[in-house]
Amino acid sequence: MSENLVERLDPERSVMLIGYARTSTLEQDAGLEAQVRDLTALGCEKLFREQVSSLAPRKQLESALEFARQGDTLVVTKLDRLARSVTHLGKIIEALEAKGVALRIVNLGVDTATPTGRLMLNVLGGVAQFEREMMLERQREGIAKAKAEGAYKGRKPTARAKAEEIKALAAEGLSMGAIATKLGIGKGSVHRALSPAKVPAA
Structure with a gap:
């Protein structure tokens, strides 16, 4: 024991x-x-x-x-x-x-x-919660202001959103590997965006 x-x-x-x-x-x-x-x-x-x-x-x-x-x-x-x-x-x-x-x-x-x-402990807990709620509110206000000013970019475009760029680069003769590197996405994403189109091999 x-x-x-x-x-x-x-x-x-x-x-x-x-x-x-x-x-x-x-x-x-x-x-x-x-x-x-x-x-x-x-x-x-x-x-x-x-x-x-x-x-x-x-x-x-x-x-x-x-x-x-x-x-x-x-x-x-x-x-x-x-x-x-x-x-x-x-x-x-x-x-x-x-x-x-x-x-x-x-x-x-x-x-x-x-x-x-x-x-005291209840007060401390309440203050901490209040501070968090205020932080989230300031964050939401900042995003709303940035959107109103056209400065909010949001999340980075996904591979799906870059499909047109991928196709344009492929038309220029770039390989899938080169396109992936240029756009900062995975090679598999490039392949999916171009399929069933034929592109130069990597």
Whole structure:
């Protein structure tokens, strides 16, 4: 039986602070060790750590959530070490609340074990969502303005949209390989655009 399972099944285990540390695969090991050092100094008795990208599955975080039990507190040094998005944060909080586990984010001074901490976290989540919506709105406005000014080009033309160019170049005697290189498309796309017309071999 693993040490983790023994501790989880031990009815005498007192509530504890559980630390979670993460850095991306591009960051130095020192960043991970610094988090571990800070979490240990805060009194975390159990530590889960991993070095994964922000989008990759976080197995150690899942283990930390599984290990935690009612009355425990999950501790992270910074919010971006824990969640990859507002939606992801919401799912983590939901999982913790279902088990009666609090969340502490050190650099923000947030502790959901307190009413003030829960309020602060809700506000932070709302602000993050608002910022994203504003960013998308600015993006849409920028595209609309560019279209009105005739400057919006949209997506690059596909091979299908370049069919006339392909046929014109083929008529000039260019090979499929030369046409593909000139237009920046695949040789197969050139072949499909010209089929069943005959063109010079590559």
